Amino acid sequence: xxxxxxxxxxxxxxxxxxxxxxxxxxxxxxxxxxxxxxxxxxxxxxxxxxxxxxxxxxxxxxxxxxxxxxxxxxxxxxxxxxxxxxxxxxxxxxxxxxxxxxxxxxxxxxxxxxxxxxxxxxxxxxxxxxxxxxxxxxxxxxxxxxxxxxxxxxxxxxxxxxxxxxxxxxxxxxxxxxxxxxxxxxxxxxxxxxxxxxxxxxxxxxxxxxxxxxxxxxxxxxxxxxxxxxxxxxxxxxxxxxxxxxxxxxxxxxxxxxxxxxxxxxxxxxxxxxxxxxxxxxxxxxxxxxxxxxxxxxxxxxx
Ligand SMILES: [Zn+2]
Numbered sequence: 001x002x003x004x005x006x007x008x009x010x011x012x013x014x015x016x017x018x019x020x021x022x023x024x025x026x027x028x029x030x031x032x033x034x035x036x037x038x039x040x041x042x043x044x045x046x047x048x049x050x051x052x053x054x055x056x057x058x059x060x061x062x063x064x065x066x067x068x069x070x071x072x073x074x075x076x077x078x079x080x081x082x083x084x085x086x087x088x089x090x091x092x093x094x095x096x097x098x099x100x101x102x103x104x105x106x107x108x109x110x111x112x113x114x115x116x117x118x119x120x121x122x123x124x125x126x127x128x129x130x131x132x133x134x135x136x137x138x139x140x141x142x143x144x145x146x147x148x149x150x151x152x153x154x155x156x157x158x159x160x161x162x163x164x165x166x167x168x169x170x171x172x173x174x175x176x177x178x179x180x181x182x183x184x185x186x187x188x189x190x191x192x193x194x195x196x197x198x199x200x201x202x203x204x205x206x207x208x209x210x211x212x213x214x215x216x217x218x219x220x221x222x223x224x225x226x227x228x229x230x231x232x233x234x235x236x237x238x239x240x241x242x243x244x245x246x247x248x249x250x251x252x253x254x255x256x257x258x259x260x261x262x263x264x265x266x267x268x269x270x271x272x273x274x275x276x277x278x279x280x281x282x283x284x285x286x287x288x289x290x291x292x293x294x295x296x297x298x299x300x301x302x303x
Contacts, residue, residue, distance in 0.1 A: 003297045004099045004108035005037035006092040011113050014085035016077040021243065021280040022113065022127040029286035030111045030276065036297055040099070042092035042112060044084075045135060049094055052138035053131055053165050055122035062086060062129055072124040086114055086129040093136030096273045100228065101144045107296045109233075110275040117159035117232045117277050118184060126157065126184060133232050133275055134165045137172055140228060147171050150226035152217065152260050153178075154253070155234020155277040156244040158187035162232065163195055170194050173224045175217040177209065179237070179244050196220045200237075202245035206252035209237075213256055221263045228271040229264045231257075235279030235288040243280050250284070250291040257295040272296060 012024040050059050062083055069079045089112035096108035116133055118126030133151060140146050150173045151166075153159040158178040163186070166172040173194045180188045180199030187197045198216045200209065221229075235253060237246035264272050274296065279285040 001106055002036050002038045003293065004040055004096060004105040005034050006040050006042045006096050006108060006110045007031070007112065008042040008088040008092070010084045010088045011042070013081040014114055015079060015081060016127070020077075022115070024113070025282055026276075026279065026285060027111050027113060029282045030289045033286055033290040033293060034111070037109070038105070040095060042088040042110070043095055044087040045090035045094055045130070049135055049139060050090060050130060052142060053121065053134040058122040062124070073126070076124050076127055076129070078124070078129070082114070082129060088112065089114055089116065090130045090132045090135045093132045093273070093275060094139050096275075097136045097139045100271050100273055101140060106270045107272045108274070109293060109296070110273070112276055115234070115277040116275070117153060117155060117162050117234070118157065119161040120164050125161070128161060131161045131165060133230050134162055136273060136275070137166070137230055141171055146227045148173070148224055148227050150175065150221055150224060150229045150263075151232060152229060152256075153232035153234070153277070154237065154256055155232055156237035156241075156246050157183055157234070157278065158197065159232055160184045160186040163187060163190065167192065167195065173220065173226065175220060177213065177217070179204070179246050182244065194224070200246055204246050206248050209246070209248055209252055210255055213259065218259060218263070225267040226263065228268050228273070229260055231260060231272060231274035232277045233274045233289075233292060234277030235285050238279070238281060238284040238288055240284045241279065241281040243278065250287045253288045254291040254295050257292045261295060
């Protein structure tokens, strides 16, 4: 069964300025890596779907923006093209969730921007406007009555928005790994049996990353026995990505993907929805996504 690939050219139109690392070229390097996929156009998320995780006034502020550009934080520029891109990005997660939970596909990958995992209930931050993965998870819970949904977030930055949205919802287990201390300076002190945060020191190697995931994420995921796994797939912990000081390689992304897939195969009928978060060194981003998708589509053994 081919992987479902969700995308929309509107996601290329959101432009936060020359030299901004979160740019349209990121989606293009990934597009070249997609093989053996069935392509789906990302729909626009509806107001109701967004309102499961976002504040109504905040949704209005984003989707009704038509003129001029406003910095919502020092790195996050709302332009007239942003609403359409952000609605497609969140809509991709909605459609991916429907495709996977209706058994049309086991696995879906959303090649979308803007990313989402820093977006809070009523606040944009860190290049993120709507929390795409949270919109997908909330859809899975509400429409399909799931009670155990896992999120694996290996972006180098802590998924503070995702944590904030689900902090009081034990139906969602968030496993996050992130450089610490580092932007957004959150997550290291969380004490929750369904939020499994793994802070990584600067210069952490792939071997140390694998040890930390094996020690903290995997036992928690086995105990939780998720019905589906969502992945906040950020690739900015790559050694060549100058957004961080963690030293992962494409093989490490393949490894963590395989470990997540083993959990999904055991408990969740292999159901995985992966969505792009960070990753700013274009060559490494393309290679890392290729390694991630190869595991998800071919189930290759990773060494
Ligand atoms: Zn990141």
